[in-house]
Amino acid sequence: MRWELSPNQVDLYTADQAAEDPSTYLVNCVYRITGPADEPLLAERFARLGETYPVLASRVVEDDGAWFLEAAPDPPQLRSVQVADAPDGAAARLRLREELTRPLDLAKGPMCRAVLLRYAPDTADLVLIAHHLVVDGRSMELIARGVLTDETTEPAADWADWAAAARARLPRRAGRAAEIRAELATADVVPSLDWAGAAGDAPGAGDTTGGGVAEALLPAALHRSLRDLGTELGVTPYSAVLAAAALVLGRNSGAARPVIGTTVSRRSPAHATTVGYFNNTTPVPVLLDGQATVADFLREVHQRGVQAYRDADLPLSSVLPGAGLTAPQLVVSAIDTLPALREGDRHAVPHEDQGLGTAHFPLTLGLYQEHGRTDGIRMLLRHQRALVTEEAAALFFRQLTAVLAHFTDHPDRRLDDVDTLPAEELTALLATGRGARLTDPPAALPELFAHRVREAAGRTAVVCRDERASYGELDAHSRQLALALIESGVRPGDRVGVCLDRGVGQIAAVLAVLRAGAAYVPLDPDYPPQRLAFVIEDTGLRTVVTEGGLLSDVPGLHRVAPDAAPEDPGLSLPVVDPEATAYIIHTSGSTGRPKGVRVSHRNVAALLAATREEYAPGVRDVWSYFHSLAFDFSVWEIWGCLLTGGRLVVVPYDVSRDAEAFHELLRAEGVTVLNQTPSAFAQLVNTEAFRAGGLAVRLLIFGGEALDRGVLLPWLDRYPEDVCRPVNMYGITETTVFCTWHPVDRAEALRGSRSIGRPIPGWDLYVRDDRGRPAAPGVPGEIWVGGAGVTQGYLDRPELNAERFTEDHLTGTPGARLYRSGDLGRFLPDGQIEYLGRRDDQVKIRGHRIELGEIRHALLEDDRVRAAASLVRAPDGPATARIDAYVVTDAPRELADIRQRLAERLPGYLLPATLTAVPELPLTANGKLDTALLPDPRPAQPSSAPAPAETSGPETAMAALWERVLGLPVGPDDNFFDLGGTSVQAVLLATALREENYPAIRLRDIFRNSTPRRLAAAVAPRTDA
């Protein structure tokens, strides 16, 4: 006698085979027995259960691609163990845990076991374990009753009949399954769980941490109002919780149509006393229409839930994409509660949930079914730790409660008005993103410079090659030029271009423009002429300080030489208003023409005030001036130095392009404050000279790009943190160079992190969702910046200004404004902010969101890779999008192996299509990676036709095996799922591989390495060992 598995059992069996932990799908209940246990009686009853409910005494056998249950050779047995510890003592608990987690061998059977743990003559625990494949919650109650009471309930209908009927129904339901698949194709089946993960998690890292569990209680008042609302709207409290869970998940994931699962019991009344697995997890697509009222939303979700129930005869694998390997991220299910059982003097009371460190889904929200209970709804939150941290699970529950409270309080409001955080947390969140306050009064830069001149006019201010100028000389020089500019017609509020090579004269010119009350417009002579022409026109420049042949072909421009002298040196300079514009720097942005950003004296003065205490820049500091005047990193370099009395070492353009020469300059001049983009810094630490050391840098500031893991390690080896502080600073031109700072220590340099730290004093940062509301901690949103750094906005772009610079309604400070950055970020639990890339840069390849930084990180983990970059190219439209990766390596011949190792660390969708070795990464004039200059890629793999050399490789043998199981031709780079492989075939393949020479293979290996080549690479080392 044998029974073929029902469709829902097949899904569960596949999930069990794919699970990391073989005890994942064990179901248990534990009864604390007081009074005489009567062990022989319990043992006899337990043995008899195998006859009453034959599935309990079965095992799984495979026959011709299908699975069956058949009677196991050994019947179920109750063992009895004397435990030498008090009940609930440490040893007793350990023992109990052992019993609960010991796997059941499905191929051997039986499907259940029982242990009586005896602590004292009148105290024991009865542990009942069964595999989920043959039980559900109700079954466990039947089993417990069968052992602990004399109620003998012969089942009214057999499990086998139900299974056969369920299987037989399936072909007739193929049409409906196709409809559901089509509907789900337009929904967010796998909403991102980025919000729930730990900070800086590399993909696939640390995935074996099991499951966590947390108890929670929806308070009685909320329970009551939910019931009332449900009665009014005709929806069940369960549906309301489902709706709230979908809203929280959707908001946290940025999914407008999240799909969540609900566990449905298809047990019919006739099977009320049958032991078997009647459950199915079924997908509920939920449309989050922000304009709908809460009441309509609840009714809609309720109807969706009802429909999902009606469709729950269709196994999940038949309606979800991905050949049954996709599972909902969040599942809501009802939890059956077990009764206390009494027989004569024996009292048996069920233990609370045991939380065994396994979880079936990333997040499962269980609602206890407790008839008549009115003092709240007990809930259980299970989560897979690899995807959902303890903090995220707790947050999810707080969000759920807040949303349910909002639902019941304001059923007539729009869904968009529902906040997914409790009000007090929203307030706290706003406070988290606010830096310390600044108390300095607004100041203009010439005034601050004058202080330094008064202090020590004789001290050196600027050095460039052999030229140097003291503070006094710089003061005199800039005063002369400022007067000359005024004589030539420049007035406060005007704009004056500065087109000079880096040098003492250029610094004096910039200072002169400011002293004349005008704003300087940088025109970098090394920039392309079209770009300069654009900036000149965009800013309406009439006057430019320049020399030689620069800009000689631009008509209508009044050219003033940097050494111009005024006719009347006795004129006085204007008093400069701190609110005046100090400079206009153009940002490219990713779309449209460059925009000029107007930054005031007050903004720059605030930046200096913000950093004064932490960095304590002073007269003994030597700063390098490395960056183009047109890149606002230079604003920090120039004014950070000259307004604090330091010595500014100009890095001439040719030196800035030659890392060896730059290192020599840093050493010779004794530079103490070094500002670098990570790309340029990577070249610096790769120099020969770096190995010899000799630098005096005490403060190393990164800006302009994300800081990769590992880049800093060689530096820290030579210059530990107590000698030189490395700080990563995130900033935006529109908010005055920097917004946040983040000291990077060795641990973090090793680990890698996308944290940009906290706002600098005076600056405020907010992470807001698409509705403009603060996003919950961990939830990605757009970074908005407020406070002292918010600049005057774009030059002559009223529409863009209205969109990007808005009134600060979050703090309500009169006159204050917010800047909407277009950058994505999220708050970490400790209040730091993690940078998640540009909003516009979010690329999707075949439905997967690609984070190029993750690929770069993974490449840099390889010791042979010194620098790496990746980008998405779509030569013929989005359908042809692919990832190209570039590496700087001393071992270009090992490229194939580098790629192989990358394949072990990255999921398939993140694996670059090409990997190309380059001698160095090209940089833009600003020192950032210049993707336009990267060469065309070389295909990393010979194209799909197998090369002759490969016919004997492990991937060929692997492909041959696949052919046998799948029954079609398979190449080494064919994807299992693209070949139409199902989860059932994956299980069969795993079995076949185990019988061949891959004894250690697990089902998940196939899921993660879904081509023969990758699978062979992933498992070969283990067989060799």
Next chain:
Amino acid sequence: MEFDTDPSLPSSENSAEVAENLWKEILGNSADLGKGFLENGGDSFRAVLLSSRLYELTGREVEYLDVLEADGAGAIARLLTADVAGS
């Protein structure tokens, strides 16, 4: 699903009585017979309970969802007397 049908199918008066009794048993004595199951404060759990009790008393299987969506005790009675052949 096919199961043996109870030879003594409930008559319509009989059904109404069973339905009304169960309605009050599950939803409370003050439950309104003319109002919907959900409007009477019923939920999924009570719907399952009601359909189990129906089966115990009459041998007839009623989907718990149909109980959940019942607009009154009369709807339950109609479900009991409905021709189930072919369902």
